[in-house]
Amino acid sequence: MNFFVNVDLSNASSGIEHSEIKRLRLFQKYNQPAKIITTYYRNNWAAGPGKFGVQMDEIINIFDYFGDNDNDFYRSNTIEEYCQRNHYIQQRYLGQDKDEFGYLVYTNNGQQALVRTYVSNQQVSSVAFAPIGSQKPVYGEAYDGRGFLSSKYYYDQNGHAKKQDILNTKGETFCTQVFKDSNSVALYKLRFRGQKYNFRDLRDFQALFFDSLNRDYGESNLFISDRVECTEGLTHMQTPAKKVVYIHNQFGGNPRTSPLTGGLNFNYRFALEHAELFDWLICPSQFEAEEINQRFQIADKVIAIPGGTAQTDMPQLTMKERDRYQIMMVARISGEKQVPQAIKILQQVRQQVPQAHLDIFGGVTEQKEYEQVKSLIGTNNLRHAVKIRGIIPNLDAEYDQAGLLLLTSISEGFPLTFLEATSHGLPLVAYDCRYGPRDIIRDGKNGYLIHQDDQKTAATKIIKMMSDEKLQQQLSEGSYQTAQRFDDEHIWKLWQSVI
Known part of the structure; x- marks a missing residue:
């Protein structure tokens, strides 16, 4: 295995x-x-x-x-079912916090409880018990999304967790974690296959x-x-x-x-x-x-060994079937991706190619960087030219629509988006960062490799491409050919020395 x-x-x-x-x-x-x-x-x-x-x-x-655990276990455990099962009184709805709803509940032993449920399936996720009027929990429960009680938390007088019991689908405690502080575990106690273990x-x-x-x-x-x-x-x-x-x-x-x-x-x-x-x-x-x-x-x-493979069975589209002026960027908004530089490159491109526009796909992991991106878009009047599309699980249709892929990172491992882009024949424009771009890009054959942070040259190459449909088509064909170097068969051969 x-x-x-x-x-x-x-x-x-x-x-x-x-x-x-x-x-x-x-x-x-x-x-x-x-x-x-x-x-x-x-x-x-x-x-x-x-x-x-x-x-x-x-x-x-x-x-x-x-x-x-029983892999097939599932039990419905909504807030209503949880309260009915335990004879608790649901007091009021407290609102939504990210992917959970919150409820205030009164127990049958003079305590209050903050009950959270998953937004996705309404199942109870956690319960924190405290004396009425207190914000410090004395006991807590965590429920598996499949509906069973999966852990119990015990707190000290300051409301800090001191111990966690982990339960299985049968309701048995098989593991206990004793906490040293809020960030570390001092002792793991485990019962497994008839034996007891203690690990520090x-x-x-x-x-x-x-x-x-x-x-x-x-x-x-x-x-x-x-x-x-x-x-x-x-x-x-x-x-x-x-x-x-x-x-x-x-x-x-x-x-x-x-x-x-x-x-x-x-x-x-x-x-x-x-x-x-x-x-x-x-x-x-x-x-x-x-x-x-x-x-x-x-x-x-x-x-x-590259971390992914390229597909070579995708339909090969021509530039006439694409939006040649759409720049695609697949990157989370964080410091190392340098998305603000992509905005500045687009601004330079639009001075000569006003049809150019940028679509950014990826989540936000650094709010400060996101605020900078929004500020650049606003101050440069690019709201109609830049779209932040967020996370889209399947980007096949987006790759087939775009005219080129841009990457402005200062650091990578080996961008999977490059393999996906070559599968769809997108010309590549990227900074020559460590690592990945120089493994894939053949300058002038399937795109352009740009010296780190050289926004002017990046813009010049994109302008050159968008001003010459024949050139852009040739680079697209080169990208499709690149995918063959990274297809399943070639990557699998590299794994043979390991397995």
């Missing part, structure tokens, strides 16, 4: 999770059994996989596994999970860590297994300085400094693999 190790699948906007899912599908296509395993407690974790099209039998959560180290707690799965599937299985929170746990395993770390992002700590001499990205520091503990370190870019080896001299451990 091939296990892809993550914390959970709740972050639908993360490229890491999308890359992991693409790997899962690639392995399945070539008849290699694979599952995603997750190591965090989330009372609504089971709702996450569906956002990615992942089925419940394709994923194993550590607490579902240790608790031997999260890595050992995770390792029992990994070792048990490894034994269940005959040992010597492959474990690929996609998140730093899981990496060290693999090194605490006692059973024989292949251990791999996938380096999704730039390994350097500061994108403005050379990773050959500067600090390291904390997500990958442990793996890079203890490479001997792993069978492979995989990164998506050949350029990054070369620089990792140049710094650490571990060529026998580092291999480059």
Whole structure:
């Protein structure tokens, strides 16, 4: 079995999770059994996989596994049903906070309770009990989205959680976490398969999970860590297994300085400094693999395998079938994506090509950056020329509509949007950041590689393209050809040395 190790699948906007899912599908296509395993407690974790099209039998959560939960369990647990079942009085609706509704409830023992329910399915998510008139909880409950009580929280006199009991679908407590403070656990107590365990180290707690799965599937299985929170746990395993770390992002700590001499990205520091503990370190870019080896001299451990694949069976559209003047950008609004620079580039382009417009697809992860983007749009009178489209799960139709793809990042790992764009024949214009663009872009063949932060040259290249439909068509054809270098067959061959 091939296990892809993550914390959970709740972050639908993360490229890491999308890359992991693409790997899962690639392995399945070539008849290699694979599952995603997750190591965090989330009372609504089971709702996450569906956002990615992942089925419940394709994923194993550590607490579902240790608790031997019934995968088919479901019970309706709305606010009305919860109050009726417990003989509580629903007092009033308190409003909506993000993806939850809040209600004030009075219990039958002189307490009040704040009950939260999921907006998506109306199921109760959590309950915090406190003396009437007090804001400090004394006891709390968390309900799994499938309808069962999944944990109980016990608080000290200051309202800080001191202990958490985790329950299974049978209502049995199988795990207890004793908190050292609000940010760390001092002790894990576990009952699993007739034995009792006490762990003071999260890595050992995770390792029992990994070792048990490894034994269940005959040992010597492959474990690929996609998140730093899981990496060290693999090194605490006692059973024989292949251990791999996938380096999704730039390994350097500061994108403005050379990773050959500067600090390291904390997500990958442990793996890079203890490479001997792993069978492979995989990164998506050949350029990054070369620089990792140049710094650490571990060529026998580092291999480059892109985090996704390109499709070569898409209908090939001509520029006459597209909006040639639409610039597409697929990036969350955050500092490293430098979306404000894309706005400034568009402003320069429109001075000579007034039809040019920009559509931005992605979530907002930094509010300050978002405010700057909105300010630039407003002060430069670009409201009709820039659309912030948010997260759209399937962008196929958008790729087929656009005239080119723009990327202004200061740092990448290997942008999946490039593989998607080449599948749809979009010319690429991107800064030559670490890493990814130079692995894909062939300057003048499928787009243009721009020196970092050179907005003027980026605008000039886009103007050149939009002013010459024949050139734009040639670059589009080059992009379709690029997809063949990254199709399933080529990427799968790279995985052979690992599996």
